[in-house]
Amino acid sequence: NAGVMQNPRHLVRRRGQEARLRCSPMKGHSHVYWYRQLPEEGLKFMVYLQKENIIDESGMPKERFSAEFPKEGPSILRIQQVVRGDSAAYFCASSPSSRADTEAFFGQGTRLTVV
Amino acid sequence: AQTVTQSQPEMSVQEAETVTLSCTYDTSESDYYLFWYKQPPSRQMILVIRQEAYKQQNATENRFSVNFQKAAKSFSLKISDSQLGDAAMYFCAYGSGGATNKLIFGTGTLLAVQP
Numbered sequence: 001n002a003g004v005m006q007n008p009r010h011l012v013r014r015r016g017q018e019a020r021l022r023c024s025p026m027k028g029h030s031h032v033y034w035y036r037q038l039p040e041e042g043l044k045f046m047v048y049l050q051k052e053n054i055i056d057e058s059g060m061p062k063e064r065f066s067a068e069f070p071k072e073g074p075s076i077l078r079i080q081q082v083v084r085g086d087s088a089a090y091f092c093a094s095s096p097s098s099r100a101d102t103e104a105f106f107g108q109g110t111r112l113t114v115v
Numbered sequence: 116a117q118t119v120t121q122s123q124p125e126m127s128v129q130e131a132e133t134v135t136l137s138c139t140y141d142t143s144e145s146d147y148y149l150f151w152y153k154q155p156p157s158r159q160m161i162l163v164i165r166q167e168a169y170k171q172q173n174a175t176e177n178r179f180s181v182n183f184q185k186a187a188k189s190f191s192l193k194i195s196d197s198q199l200g201d202a203a204m205y206f207c208a209y210g211s212g213g214a215t216n217k218l219i220f221g222t223g224t225l226l227a228v229q230p
Contacts, residue, residue, distance in 0.1 A: 033217060042119075042206055042220035043160075056217060089158060093216075100148040100210030101167065104218070106160035 004094050006107035013082045021110045024074040025094030032075045037089040082114045117142045119209050121221035128197045129229050136192045136224045138207030146212030149190045155203040202228040
């Protein structure tokens with residue numbers, strides 16, 4: 001059973017470009033969480049999705065950021081018109097249920113660098 | 116809102132010795148979970164140990180144990196017989212007991228293990 005797969009591992013974008021980050025959850029997991037880790041900081045929750053639904057996007061910036069988790073395929077975190085401040089590591093976690101008593105498994109993250 | 120505080124940005128321990136990492140949290144909820152995650156240089160987030168708030172007994176996983184003081188809202192991690200492979204960033208995290216696996220992370224403690 002493969003773990004949570006994130007790609008790419010590293011992504012470089014120029015200011016103003018779009019960044020697309022992908023997350024394939026573990027087999028059997030229908031709950032996906034995205035977190036952002038700025039340099040020298042802990043992970044900050046961005047959005048929680050269940051298949052085809054956004055459940056909680058309270059941590060996501062209102063502009064330029066969007067997320068989806070389609071019925072088929074990976075979850076996508078999309079950042080439009082990237083700025084230098086978007087440079088960070090973006091982590092995805094998946095779990096088989098929504099409750100905190102089930103372990104969420106993390107991917108290795110995508111490090112986004114905006115130049 | 117819930118918060119997690121790790122007041123030790125860096126710690127150091129000699130190989131085979133014991134070290135304790137501190138974490139305090141704030142919440143008004145009665146049903147919650149607490150976690151310690153390890154993040155080595157590979158950036159992979161690895162669950163070290165988990166504690167359910169309703170359990171009085173402190174969780175233990177091999178060389179890792181916690182001191183959970185619910186009234187004081189304190190959740191420290193003790194690593195016994197430290198090994199070189201324990202060197203990593205350690206994050207304390209809080210999860211609500213409700214219908215979400217969203218986690219709130221502290222800022223982390225960087226642990227160095229001296230041979």
